[in-house]
Amino acid sequence: EVRLVESxxxxxxxxxxxxxxxxGSGFAHHNxxxxxxxxxxxxxxxxxxxxxxxxxxxxxxxDSVKGRFTISTDTTKNTVYxxxxxLKPEDTAVYYCAADRWVSCTTSLPLxxxxxxxxxxxxxSS
Numbered sequence: 001e002v003r004l005v006e007s008x009x010x011x012x013x014x015x016x017x018x019x020x021x022x023x024g025s026g027f028a029h030h031n032x033x034x035x036x037x038x039x040x041x042x043x044x045x046x047x048x049x050x051x052x053x054x055x056x057x058x059x060x061x062x063d064s065v066k067g068r069f070t071i072s073t074d075t076t077k078n079t080v081y082x083x084x085x086x087l088k089p090e091d092t093a094v095y096y097c098a099a100d101r102w103v104s105c106t107t108s109l110p111l112x113x114x115x116x117x118x119x120x121x122x123x124x125s126s
Contacts, residue, residue, distance in 0.1 A: 001026050002024065002025070002026040002027060002099055002114075002115040003024065003025045003026050003115075004022055004023070004024050004097050004098070004099055004115055004116065004117035005022070005023045005024075005117055005118070006020060006021065006022050006023075006095060006096065006097050006117045006118065006119055006120040007020070007021045007023070007120055008020040008021045008120060009094075009095060009120030009121045009122045009123075010121075010122070010123070011123045011124075011125065012087055012122075012123070012124055012125070013087075013124070013125050014087060014088055014089055014124055014125065014126050015086055015087065016087050016124075017083070017084060017085045017086070017087065018083075018084045018087065018122060019081055019082070019083050019084070020037070020081065020082040020083075020084065020095055020097075020120060020122070021079060021080075021081055022035060022037070022079065022080040022081070022082070022097030022117060023077075023078065023079050024078040024079070024080070024097075024099060025078060027054075027078060027099075030101060031054055031055045031075070032053075032054070032055045032101055033054045033055075033099050033100070033101050034051055034052070034053055034054070034099070034100055034101070034103050034104070034105045034110065034113075035051065035052050035054065035073065035080040035097060035098070035099050036048060036050065036051040036052075036097065036098045036099075036100075036103075036105070036109065036110060036113055037049050037050045037051070037069075037071065037080075037082045037095060037096070037097055037098075038095070038096045038097075038098060039091075039093035039094065039095045039096070039122075040093055040094050040096070040119075041090075041092060041093040041094075042093075044093075046096075047062070047064075047093075048062060048109040048110070048111055049061070049062045049064075049065050049069055049082070049095075049109075050062065050065075050069055050071040050082060050109070051071070051103075051105035051109055051110060052071045052072070052073050052080060052105060053105045053106075054073060054075055057073070058105050058106055059071050059072075059105065060105055060106075060108070060109050062109060065084075065091075068084060068085050068086050068087075069082060069083065069084055069085075070082070070083040070085075071083075080097060082095070082097075084122070087122075087124045088124060089124045089125070089126045090124075091122060091124050092122060092123050092124050093121075093122060094119040094120070094121050094122075095119060095120050095121075095122055096116055096117055096118075096119045097116075097117045098113035098114075098115060098116045098117070099113060099114070099115040100112075100113040100114045100115065101114075102114075
């Protein structure tokens with residue numbers, strides 16, 4: 001069973017940075033997993049912000065956060081990172097990572113994943 005655990009959230013001032021971590025397990029010997037990051041602010045719909053392919057390193061970043069968010073992976077540790085720079089109050093949300101083998105991270109951010117973490121809270125003060 002795939003398990004995902006997010007960490008790295010917290011309370012930061014606007015303009016600061018955070019690195020969120022998604023630690024995965026249960027991927028077996030398959031390397032074709034797609035890992036995505038989402039966020040959900042209070043009263044808003046869940047928003048996909050990024051994805052990465054563990055097999056070839058392809059990445060996508062949502063236009064709304066491009067230039068400030070960077071996704072990367074350490075396949076040796078089954079870990080995916082989301083670096084967030086120049087944080088803004090509107091980045092306040094619960095951030096989730098998700099995993100699936102049957103989606104694509106090439107032309108558009110996939111929205112439906114089979115496996116989800118429990119989320120980590122990011123709060124940005126102005």
